[in-house]
Amino acid sequence: MAQVPIHPGLFTLPDDPRGPRLLAGHCAACGKHHFPAGTSCPYCSGQSCAVEAIGATGTLYLHTVVHARPPGYRGPVPYGFGVVDLSEGLRVVSRLGEASLDALRPGMSVGLEIAPLFTNDAGDEVLSFAYRPRDSGSAP
Amino acid sequence: MSRRAVYIAGVGIHPFGRFDDRDVTQLGQSAVRDALAEAGVGRGGFQAAFCGTVYTGVAAGHKVLGGMGLSGVPIVNVEAGCASGGAALGLGAAAIASGQRDCVLVFGMEKMPRGIIRSSFFPPWCEEAGFSPAPAYFALRARRLMQESGVTREHLARVSVKNHAHGVHNPFAMYRKPFTMEMVLGSQMVCDPLTLFMLCSPNEGAAAVVLSARPAPDGPPIQIRAAVLHSHVPGSALGEHTPMSGLIGDEPPSPTETAAREAYELAGVAPADLDVVELQDTDSGREILSIEELGLCARGGGGQFVADGVGEMTGKLPVNPSGGLLSKGEPLGASALGQIVELTWQLRGTADKRQVSGARCALGHTVGRGANASVIILST
Numbered sequence: 001m002a003q004v005p006i007h008p009g010l011f012t013l014p015d016d017p018r019g020p021r022l023l024a025g026h027c028a029a030c031g032k033h034h035f036p037a038g039t040s041c042p043y044c045s046g047q048s049c050a051v052e053a054i055g056a057t058g059t060l061y062l063h064t065v066v067h068a069r070p071p072g073y074r075g076p077v078p079y080g081f082g083v084v085d086l087s088e089g090l091r092v093v094s095r096l097g098e099a100s101l102d103a104l105r106p107g108m109s110v111g112l113e114i115a116p117l118f119t120n121d122a123g124d125e126v127l128s129f130a131y132r133p134r135d136s137g138s139a140p
Numbered sequence: 141m142s143r144r145a146v147y148i149a150g151v152g153i154h155p156f157g158r159f160d161d162r163d164v165t166q167l168g169q170s171a172v173r174d175a176l177a178e179a180g181v182g183r184g185g186f187q188a189a190f191c192g193t194v195y196t197g198v199a200a201g202h203k204v205l206g207g208m209g210l211s212g213v214p215i216v217n218v219e220a221g222c223a224s225g226g227a228a229l230g231l232g233a234a235a236i237a238s239g240q241r242d243c244v245l246v247f248g249m250e251k252m253p254r255g256i257i258r259s260s261f262f263p264p265w266c267e268e269a270g271f272s273p274a275p276a277y278f279a280l281r282a283r284r285l286m287q288e289s290g291v292t293r294e295h296l297a298r299v300s301v302k303n304h305a306h307g308v309h310n311p312f313a314m315y316r317k318p319f320t321m322e323m324v325l326g327s328q329m330v331c332d333p334l335t336l337f338m339l340c341s342p343n344e345g346a347a348a349v350v351l352s353a354r355p356a357p358d359g360p361p362i363q364i365r366a367a368v369l370h371s372h373v374p375g376s377a378l379g380e381h382t383p384m385s386g387l388i389g390d391e392p393p394s395p396t397e398t399a400a401r402e403a404y405e406l407a408g409v410a411p412a413d414l415d416v417v418e419l420q421d422t423d424s425g426r427e428i429l430s431i432e433e434l435g436l437c438a439r440g441g442g443g444q445f446v447a448d449g450v451g452e453m454t455g456k457l458p459v460n461p462s463g464g465l466l467s468k469g470e471p472l473g474a475s476a477l478g479q480i481v482e483l484t485w486q487l488r489g490t491a492d493k494r495q496v497s498g499a500r501c502a503l504g505h506t507v508g509r510g511a512n513a514s515v516i517i518l519s520t
């Protein structure tokens with residue numbers, strides 16, 4: 001079964017030697033990161049943005065658990081959804097690879113995973129990204 | 141530059157709810173007919189029209205006015221998400237203040253799909269990956285309030301109970317029954333901490349306002365002191381522009397904060413001068429966040445504001461006497477103008493059992509997709 005990213009240019013693929021990373025834009029003019037990567041900087045309008053692979057780990061800032069199935073969503077419910085702070089100063093909105101409220105808490109360390117979310121109509125496994133608690137299983 | 145005074149000459153509203161027997165154009169026509177009749181304005185009596193709507197499609201306002209024999213003036217359709225009606229009102233007010241027009245019709249209408257709002261804003265992959273549900277973003281903002289503003293689940297429930305208590309007395313609201321704390325807290329969990337009864341329903345409705353350089357012939361003259369629309373500046377991961385990323389550190393001012401700042405300055409009023417407020421309450425947490433962003437209390441004081449009952453009918457500054465969107469439901473293009481209709485009644489003293497005694501200065505606020513935030517200040 002083939003694996004395809006849910007959208008090109010968002011994250012590294014499983015065979016990438018850099019491991020699971022988000023592909024963020026980094027502006028040469030103002031130094032700020034943005035995600036997803038674009039050619040223009042959303043902060044200073046700079047036109048010299050390079051793609052950087054970042055965000056293997058981060059710190060959970062906020063989280064919720066989505067119980068009702070949103071229209072168009074192809075993954076399992078309930079699912080975790082939150083905001084993760086990266087060391088580069090970027091704050092990323094992400095699905096969370098943990099759907100239990102009790103297993104999530106602000107400030108916890110989380111790691112990026114690139115994993116199949118659903119199987120598309122062509123039979124391919126569609127990969128998406130999520131952050132999962134790194135100390136999952138241990139009591140807070 | 142000197143600016144002319146802008147007055148509300150007439151208002152009209154079609155109830156907010158579900159109406160399978162009429163289309164969106166008919167909803168708009170109903171509100172327009174009532175507003176024009178109240179203002180004593182007919183064909184040829186207004187020189188421009190601004191129509192707020194999001195889902196209606198091509199030439200939405202033209203269909204409303206064309207079907208009534210009222211076309212022939214410039215008709216501009218305005219999409220600014222939840223603030224569409226506020227954006228339309230701002231354009232209309234500016235046309236009169238500048239002297240370009242003497243009388244302008246502003247209206248908004250919507251027929252929303254049922255359930256969690258779906259829009260062309262998100263590309264399909266964002267929907268597939270779970271990034272699109274508005275309640276998930278509402279929930280993250282509510283949890284931020286719980287972490288940073290002392291807000292509890294009980295506070296969130298109390299906002300819903302309050303607005304539903306107000307809505308009981310509003311014949312134009314979709315939900316007109318009281319809710320208890322137990323009902324709100326015990327309803328289905330949608331996105332923690334938000335339960336079903338802490339969220340408003342997208343629905344259908346219309347509202348219209350006639351603006352004029354002259355006061356209405358009857359009742360106290362009601363003046364639009366400010367009608368401001370702001371969009372976002374970048375940086376907040378939790379902004380209403382729902383980006384996929386932002387920056388760590390101090391949050392940039394939200395569009396509600398910057399719009400409010402400009403509106404207070406233009407109107408020459410401070411939050412303490414307000415007697416009644418209608419503000420965005422797409423969910424209970426949003427009401428508390430709006431209260432903070434509009435400066436009705438200090439940042440971080442939202443939980444205490446609710447605990448003290450400041451926004452209740454018996455409180456110092458009644459918030460959402462109409463029942464808010466939690467009771468009325470949210471027809472995007474009509475919701476901001478629905479607030480202006482309610483506030484006009486409040487300032488006229490004709491709001492019946494919802495009347496805030498002696499109300500003379502009022503604020504209406506909407507914020508949403510774009511991001512766009514509108515802040516409108518009215519006074520007698």
